[in-house]
């Protein structure tokens with residue numbers, strides 16, 4: 001008994017074409033063992049992923065130890081496979097998180113990130129007394145990076161179909177193994193009411209800056225310099241489904257950003273775009289196997305990355321591969337169990 005195979009490779013379906021689905025698909029294809037297809041309701045640039053800032057920095061995501069591990073693995077993957085490619089739209093950029101009050105504790109992800117250090121006094125704007133620093137963080141022009149992921153996925157033989165899945169059994173008609181990378185979509189598709197939107201608004205401007213800087217202490221304020229523009233943020237409105245930008249949020253972001261980076265005083269900013277995305281927030285990332293149809297169908301869940309999807313994407317993709325390959329023997333066992341028993345000759 002074997003799984004659906006073509007040219008001796010096992011067919012895998014990924015549902016979702018955000019940064020998580022694409023990274024997971026690329027990791028599977030690179031093993032040379034799988035044919036991978038993506039079905040997705042929205043394609044880049046119309047995904048939440050495309051609305052991200054984006055930079056490497058663990059934020060609004062749990063569980064802390066695994067987020068630390070997956071963030072570090074993602075940083076290494078970027079250094080080994082992505083940063084050097086100009087088509088990727090990525091840049092190494094120092095990132096500073098700054099605080100108005102002394103912060104005795106290091107971040108929980110500190111043990112996993114060797115380059116972590118405390119901010120120097122000269123890196124702290126007026127009114128800030130403490131901070132974290134990661135000199136080898138990276139930022140990405142999000143749309144450019146998402147296109148890079150799509151091209152990489154397709155160049156490795158992956159195929160993408162724009163298709164909404166209303167019932168997971170639709171997928172089971174053609175596939176034994178499905179990887180669920182639907183982000184907030186899991187709330188409907190798998191009735192997971194633990195996942196909810198955290199609304200984030202950002203402003204895209206022409207100016208640029210030499211480093212990424214953020215204050216997340218009492219409210220969110222950040223400046224993320226990228227290749228072709230700079231992103232100012234942000235907001236975090238839980239359970240808010242409004243995907244339209246609001247003038248009030250734009251004003252609020254500009255006011256906060258002027259405090260962490262005075263050079264961005266409102267009257268010197270040329271706003272190019274304002275975007276809103278709904279972070280797929282959950283008490284913790286769901287990355288586990290779930291068996292269906294008496295164990296003969298396997299879904300690998302990989303969703304709920306909150307404000308850190310890019311930061312943990314490659315670590316989670318590698319983990320999803322490991323979890324899936326640990327689950328496939330069970331799948332074969334259950335499928336065998338369901339084979340009709342051969343009729344006795346007597």
Ligand SMILES: Cc1cc2nc3c(=O)[nH]c(=O)nc-3n(C[C@H](O)[C@H](O)[C@H](O)COP(=O)(O)OP(=O)(O)OC[C@H]3O[C@@H](n4cnc5c(N)ncnc54)[C@H](O)[C@@H]3O)c2cc1C
Pocket residue numbers: 015016017018019020021039040041042043047048049050051052053054055056057163164165166181182183184185186189199200201202233234276277278279280303304305306307308309310311312
């Ligand atoms: C303003 C903002 C700034 C951010 N900045 C950063 C940052 O700097 N760094 C960082 O690491 N993260 C950042 N994030 C978080 C990051 O954007 C998310 O964690 C990440 O995009 C989640 O990726 P995903 O692939 O799971 O979700 P999505 O990008 O939402 O992809 C889900 C996919 O599943 C598809 N789908 C859903 N349901 C179905 C269905 N039923 N059938 C078929 N397809 C379906 C969707 O169409 C979509 O293609 C930011 C988020 C916001 C909003």
Ligand SMILES: CC(C)CC(=O)C(=O)O
Pocket residue numbers: 053055057058059060200214222224233234279306307308
């Ligand atoms: C600067 C980042 C921490 C922003 C982010 O991850 C977010 O807004 O979700």
